[in-house]
Amino acid sequence: MSVNCPICEAEAEEKLPRASDHIEIVCPMCHRFGITASALAIVYHRLPEDRHAALYHARAIAAQDKKTPLITSGMF
Ligand SMILES: [Zn+2]
Numbered sequence: 761m762s763v764n765c766p767i768c769e770a771e772a773e774e775k776l777p778r779a780s781d782h783i784e785i786v787c788p789m790c791h792r793f794g795i796t797a798s799a800l801a802i803v804y805h806r807l808p809e810d811r812h813a814a815l816y817h818a819r820a821i822a823a824q825d826k827k828t829p830l831i832t833s834g835m836f
Pocket of ligand 1: 765766769770772787788789790791
């Protein structure tokens with residue numbers, strides 16, 4: 761499904777089926793990441809640099825766990 765990336769607003773793909781508590785985005789700029797419903801509700805009110813900071817934060821955590829980065833509302 762084609763969507764706009766919640767981080768950089770480029771055209772991206774949403775991975776379906778959608779999980780109950782988060783969505784997964786595959787973006788040509790930001791690569792693959794998840795974002796929770798609560799983070800998604802506030803991300804568009806944040807500045808682009810704050811969105812990217814949240815993605816970097818999620819990536820740093822995911823790198824330790826070898827998982828897909830997951831952006832949560834606590835990262836903004
Ligand atoms: Zn993006």
